[in-house]
Every structure is written in structure tokens, then in C-alpha cells.
Amino acid sequence: MTMPMIVGMIMLMTFGLVDTFFIGLLGTQELAAISFTFPVTFTVISLNIGLGIGTSAVIAKFLGAGDSIKAKETATGALMLTFVLAICLAVIGVFTIDPIFRLLGADNNLIPLIQEYMVVWYAAGLFLAMPMVGNSVLRASGDTKTPSYVMAFGGLVNVVLDPILIFGLGPIPALGIQGAAIATLIAWAIGLFYILYLLAIKRQLMEPKLLNWQELKRSTGGILRIGLPAAGANMLTPIATGVVTAIVATYGNTAVAAWGVGGRLESIASIVVLSLSMSLPPFISQNFGANKLSRVNQAYTLCIKFVIAWQFLIFVIIAFLAPYIAAVFTDEIEVANTIVLFLLIVPLGYGLQGLVILTNSSFNAMHMPMSALILNSIRLFAFFVPVCYLGSQWFGLKGIFWATVIANCLTALVAYVWCKNILNIKFKHTEEIV
Template identity: 45%
Template sequence: MMVGIVSLMLFNLADIYFVSQLGTEPMAALAFTFPVTFSVISLAIGFGIGTSAILAKLIGAGRQSEAALLATDNLMMTLILVLVVSIIAHWFMPPLFRLMGASEALQVYILEYMEVWWFGAVFVVANMVANSSLRSRGDTKTPAMIMAASSALNVMLDPLLIFGWGPVPAMGIRGAALASVISWVCVFFCVTHILYHRYQLLVFVRLNVARVLRHWLQVMKIGLPAALSNMLTPLAGGILTALVAQHGAEAVAAFGVGNRLESLSLLACLALSMTLPPFVSQNYGAGQISRVEAAYKGAVKFALVWQFCVFLLLLLLSGWLAGLFADSEAVRQPLLLWLTIVPLGFGMQAVIFLSASTLNALHQPIRAMRISILRLFVFFIPMAWVANYFGGLQAMFISFVVANTLTSVIAFLWVKKAIAKKAI
């Protein structure tokens, strides 16, 4: 799982590294796109959670033919839904980014990137659902290998398409989006080939609307609350970006780098949050609640210790990292500030998404969604606004740590209560 997630993160890091060579404005433009692109990723994660939960249960029960029908119908509906969403969303880009605080100059770069990116959005979500189908079959290595190969392809295509070489023209920020889209298309054909030929989880059958809708509703019963929960993060991210934008394009550029580094810093715990749910679900189904409790508490302890070590490492390397990603002192200073404060709350942030994953695995997706609402709209945004108003950027970054800490305590108590009820 870590290999797969690293590959996904390398997409973002490669894009922002090569785009940073174009200057501060393209770099800031890429930061503005993050809440929008991450909202699509969040939708994909939610669909993947629902797919994996339902498919794994069918496969575990030996109902292979029913699992193949569900996987086929689910992938088809995903492709149709995201295609429609992409077409509609494309027309709302200019007003959305104006609302987020992007200047007219930055919007030129933003729209260049997003006009290409939306063509690949359907493959982003479809790939997540297809890979979740593989994992429900017990195969985590194949999707990791495919994602690693596609990430390597993206890293090679980025400089070629951004800066140009020989007959290939320099496309600038548009080239970064095109490199990602090409990589996603290659992943889609690889993973669907494996689902069809190796595991027979894709089948050619006569279309039955009632069956397709029944399968879709089964998946969405778990997947929709998970998707909505994940989509709250980029929504809040857009609001936070608007707050940061009050300090200038340089601060937004630094904040964008910080968001990418945050994902990489939480890598081990993200992988753990994706492997914990099937373990919890299987033991919950078998009545082994004591193992559920031991797994959850063990994961929480690991997350707190591991992320504190990551914080110390980032603190030691903060000067070098700020110099690596910042092309000017105006970007370096806010990035350095982020690196020395925000990672202190990563351990508590890991506890939050481990708790949400556990609640989803215990078939309590609504309560998992409440954790996200509590974190982002009760603590995070109100505290960030107040801190920014009275204390500026540094106070806002400190408020991130406080918000994560308060939410993690509540989330831990909710999971503990849920496990205790299942044990009765």
C-alpha cells in the first residue's frame, strides 16, 4: 500500500517541482488547483471504499459470479457519473477560482492546467475503483506496481511536455496536466486488462438497468458518505487557501508545497488506514471484537510515535526543503514557517483518519463523516479565521495543530464507544 501511495504522491511532487521552475505565478496557480483536484481524488477514494467493502464480502463468501457482475456494473456507472461531473464542473472553473481569491493573472495559468486535467478526471476515479477491486481480491502488489510504473512515466513526461524538446513544443503548466492524463489512461487500460483476464472480475453481460442500480446503491450505501467525508477536506482547503491568499501569491505557493509535503509525511499512516478496514471488517464479521480493539489501539500508538519522528525529521531538514521548493525568499519564509509548526499536528491528524477508517469498517459511515465535519467546520476553519485575523500566518498554522488535537481526542473516544457496543 505504501508503494502505491508513494507513486500517487510522486505525481503531485513531480508536477509542483517542475512547474516551480516556471516561476512563482505558475507555482501559485498549481496551489489554487489543489482543492479542486483533491475533491475528485476524495470522490474516488469514497467510491473505492464502498467497492472494496462490498466486493470483499462477496468474494469471501465464495460468490465470485455475483462479485464480477457488481464490479462490472460499478465501474461502468463510475465512468458515466464522473464524465457528467467533469463536463459540468468545467464550466464553473472561472467563477470558482475567483471566489477562492485567484487574480486574473493567475487564472490564465489555472485554466490552462484545468482544461486539460478535467479530461483525465474520469480515469482518476475509475482507476481508484478498479484498484480497489483488485485489493478486495487480496492483491495489493499489482496496483502498487502499476501505479509505480505510471508515476515513473509521469516524471519522464513532465519535463518533456512542460519545457519541450526537439519536435515536442514547450507547453508550460498545460504540459504538466497532459503528462498526468497520459499516465492515468495507461493505468486504466492495464488494470482493467488484469481485472478481466486474471481475476475475471469484469464480464460482458447484457445490460440490466435494475441490476446496475441495485449494485450501485449497494456500493453507495458505504461509498457515498465516505466520498462526502473526503470531499469536505478540499472544500475546507479552498477556504484556507483563500485565507492564505490574503498574504500574497508567495504565501499561497508555500502553502501549496506544504500540502504536498503533508501527504508524503502521512504516507505510512495513510497506508495503515487503508489496510486497517479489511482487517477490522473481517474480525467484526467473525465476532472477534477484541482483535478489532487491539488493532485500532495499536494503529493509534504507532501513528503518534511515527508522526512525531517525522516532525523531528522535517524540523531538521526545514531549511534544505524550503530552499529546494522555493525560488525566492518571499516563498521560502512562509514555507519555513509551515515546516516548523504544522507537522507537529500530523500524529493527531493520523489518529483522526484511522478512527474514520475504523468506523467505516464497522459499518458506521455517517459517524465517520461526522468526524470530518467536526474537524473542518467546527474546529479547523473557525479557529484558522480567528487566528489569521488576530495573529497572521504564524497564528493560523498554530491553530491547525490545535484543531487536529481536539478532533483526535473526540474521534478516539467515539471509536472506543463504538467498539464497546459491538462487544456487548
């Protein structure tokens, strides 16, 4: 189940890096502007991820219990709910661009660039949200290949359009940073129409109609019970990242640009973890619905061992290639040196971060979203933000980078012990019932 997701994520993240590369060619100002947008855009994406988690967990449990009718109704309700929430977020987002980004530390030179990008990005939010939830429906049914194809094709469209719209071609004017957002909008729109056709007509995994109020209320109740805490847990990450970005911003736009590049590289370095976090929950939910808790425990343990070993290997590779990676994104020596410093320190904690991510996914899959929310809150606001602040005060920018590793280490210990205890309790309870 995970292998197709890895392929799709590799394609998507690679295209995301290419996106950053083209924007970097415009200059450090544009690169810094796009770096400021990451916490905000990921906050919106996190809501969609939360809805997808809730959708996948509920539908997978219905399918594990053999109730396909409720599964189809839930899929329809999930997409209708996503449509409404995406529109609301877009309207709120457009009217709050200036105050939010000033709060994050963006200066007067960057605000116009950020506005150019974010107005279009918010408009594209609808075309992002519905395919993400639609892909969750497919994953809940055990199909991870199709979502990976959709991600890969969307990324390909985006990377083809990026240079055309950013720099111009023939009659198409150079749109700069806004061109990157328009390319993203077009790519997501294509994905939306294909997913709707697939779910409603070809696979018949949803009802090809609008639900009435009672049906909508019934079908979305379970999704919201899991999805809202899951979204909250995910949204805490960009909020905390935004706070740390503001701390990084005190070291200048050069530091913010390097921090943004490092964040994009973190996404591609964590592809296997992110893929597992999407394929593991349907497996856990279906076995949870079928009351096969021993398989849940085995899957969780195996994934954790693999991720720790895999991400350490990734760290070694990144550390070796750090100067060459930095040279790809910038010609400015100061920015390149800061990127190298990031890559020699922060990736050391990616394996431990992966453990936390998979534990959160497992909690949500077992219909324990509040545990995931509490765990993420501990990670970010008991460890990540305070330790980064102290690291900044005591050791400067380098202290911030080391703080991320320390925060991941502390949270990983809490996450593993917590999840293992819960699985043992549930397993003993099941044995007593039997």
C-alpha cells in the same frame, strides 16, 4: 498488506513533488496557480476515494462471508457507476472553472494559467477515477501489491513526461503548466487499460460484460450507501481547505505558493497513514463480515499507537531539514521562509490527523459511513476552519499554521473516544447474541 502500499505511495507522492518542482521552475505565478487547483482537484479525487471505500467495504464483506458471485457483480457495477459519474463531473467542472477559482481568491493573472491546467485535468478525470476504484477491488481481495505497482508506474510515467511536455523537447513544444496536466492524463490512461485487463480477464474479479439496469441497481446500492457519505466526508476536506486557502490568499501569492508546497509535502509526510487507511479497511471489513470483532479492535488500537509514534518521528526529521526542503522548491527568500515556517509547525499535528483518518476508515469499513461523515464535519467546520480564521485574525499567517495543529488535536480526542465506544458496544452485543 500495508508495506506494498507504502512503497507505491512513496513512489506516487515523490513523483507528485517532482511535478510541483518542475512547475515551480516556471515561476511563482505558476506555482501559485497550481496551489489554487489543489482543493478543487482533491474534491474530485475525494469522490473517487469515496466510491473506492464503498466498493472495498462491500466486496470485502462479501468475500469474508464467502460470496464471490456477488463480489464480482459489485465490482462490475462499481466501475460502470464510476464511468458515468466521472463524465458528469468533467462536464460540470469545465464550465465552472472561472467562478470557482475566483471564489477561492485567484486573481486575473492566475485565472488563465488555472484554465490551461484544469481543462485538461478534468478531461483526465475519467482515466483517474476508474483505476482508483479498480484498485479498491484488488485491495478488497487482499492484494495490495498490484495497486502499489500501478500507482508507482503511473507516477513514473508522469515524472518522465513532465519536463518534456512542460519545457519542450525537439519537435515537442513547451506547453508550460498545461504540459503537466497532459502528462498526468497519459499516465492515468495507461493505468486504466491495465486495471481493466487485470480485473476482467487475468484475475476474473469482475464480470467481463455490461450489467443490465436491475443488476446495476442491485450491485451499486450498497456501494452508494457507504460511498456517498464517504465521498462527502472526503470532499469536505478540500472544501474546508479551499476556504482556508482563500484566507491564506489575503497574504498574497507568495503565501499561497508556500501553502501549496506545504500541502504537497504533507501528502508525502503522511504516506504511512495514507497506506494504512487503504489496507486497514479490507482487513476490518473481512473480519467484520466474519464477526471477529476482537481482531477489529486489536487492529485499530495497534495502528493508532504506531501512527502517533511514527508521525512524531517524521515531524522531528522535517523540522531538522526544513531549510533544505524549502530551497529545493524556490529561490525566492520570502517563499522559502514561509515554507520553513509551515514545516516547523504544521507537521506537529500529522500524528493526530492520522488518528482521525484511520478512525474514518474504520467507520467506513464497519459500514458506518454517516459516523465518518459527522466526524469529518466536526473536524473541519467545528475546529479547522473556525480556529484557522481566529488564528489569522489574532496571529496572522503563523496563527493559521498553529490552528491546524490545534484542530487536529481536538478532533483526535473526539475520534478515539467515539470509535472505542462503538467497538465496545458492538463487541458486547455480539457476546449477548452468542
